[in-house]
Structures are given as C-alpha cells and as structure tokens.
Amino acid sequence: MVEINFIINGSKMTKRIKPSTLLVDFIRDDLKLKGTKVGCMEGECGACTIIIDGTAINSCMYLAININGKNVTTIEGLGTVEKPLDLVQEKMIAHGAIQCGFCTSGVVMTTKAFSEKCKNEDKIPTRDEVKKSLEGHLCRCTGYIKIIDAAEAVYKKQ
Numbered sequence: 001m002v003e004i005n006f007i008i009n010g011s012k013m014t015k016r017i018k019p020s021t022l023l024v025d026f027i028r029d030d031l032k033l034k035g036t037k038v039g040c041m042e043g044e045c046g047a048c049t050i051i052i053d054g055t056a057i058n059s060c061m062y063l064a065i066n067i068n069g070k071n072v073t074t075i076e077g078l079g080t081v082e083k084p085l086d087l088v089q090e091k092m093i094a095h096g097a098i099q100c101g102f103c104t105s106g107v108v109m110t111t112k113a114f115s116e117k118c119k120n121e122d123k124i125p126t127r128d129e130v131k132k133s134l135e136g137h138l139c140r141c142t143g144y145i146k147i148i149d150a151a152e153a154v155y156k157k158q
Helices: 023-030 087-094 104-120 127-133 145-157
Strands: 002-008 011-017 049-052 055-058 071-073
Touching (some): 011 023, 055 104, 087 104, 087 145, 104 127, 104 145
16 A cells, blocks of 8 residues: 545545556545546546646546645536536536536546646637547537537637
8 A cells, every 4th residue: 555645626635545546446436526437448438537737637547646746636626615617517518518428527627627728828729629629538429519619618718
C-alpha cells in the first residue's frame, strides 16, 4: 500500500491504495463518486473522463497513484450549492445533448477542460476545433450534432 495526497473536487485527501489501482476504480469504489462511468476500459469511449490539473484524461488508463499531489475534478465537482449546474451542464440540457446519459459526464468534463483552456487563451474555437476536442467520446444516442452545438454555446458564452 502507498499513501497519496491529492485534492478532489476541492477537498484535500490522503488515502492508502495499491499501486496497481486504476483511477476509475479508485474514484468509483473507494471515493464512492459514481458520476464517472466505466465504459470500454481501453481509453476509447471517453465515459470515464475526468480533469486532472486542468487536463481531461481517461481515468480507465491512469493509475490512481499518479494523482499524488494533483488536483482532480470529477463531474460531482462541477456544481456548487449556490449553482448546482455548471455552464457546460446547462448548455448540454438546453441543447438536448443528452439522451441515455451514459456518455454525458465524460463529454461534460472534456468540454469543461477545453472551455477553460480556450478561456485562458482568450479564444473562441471554430466548430472544427470543437469537434476535434470531442474526439474519443462515443455516443450512440445523439448523433453528436447537439453535443457540438451545446459545446459551441459554452465557448460563445464565455
């Protein structure tokens, strides 16, 4: 067992874990944060996407030991008591970009990370850049158009 220190959704934590523990399992099983979904377990579907130090990553391909000293955000960390839904979540709902919801948390996390990057660079991405940012996410319900429209609305709102 190895001790790790990290921040998750704004809270500092110290945990002991097996060095071989996948981050997606640590988040769901140890931390009981079920918004991060387990999909393909091969880094292909994007359902397990979270944000580490501002970068969207597939948590199924990342060892939990590697979050030591890092800031982790899951879908549960986007809302607050004052504002339960993040702008990305609001736009996904407003544009009908969710159906079954399985891919939604991963899409939201990727969109959130990309929107923060664009905001920091003071740029509004093109539709092609929005599409490129969402590569690696599989959605069998929406056909992607509504997801892309919602993501564009986020960037234009900033």
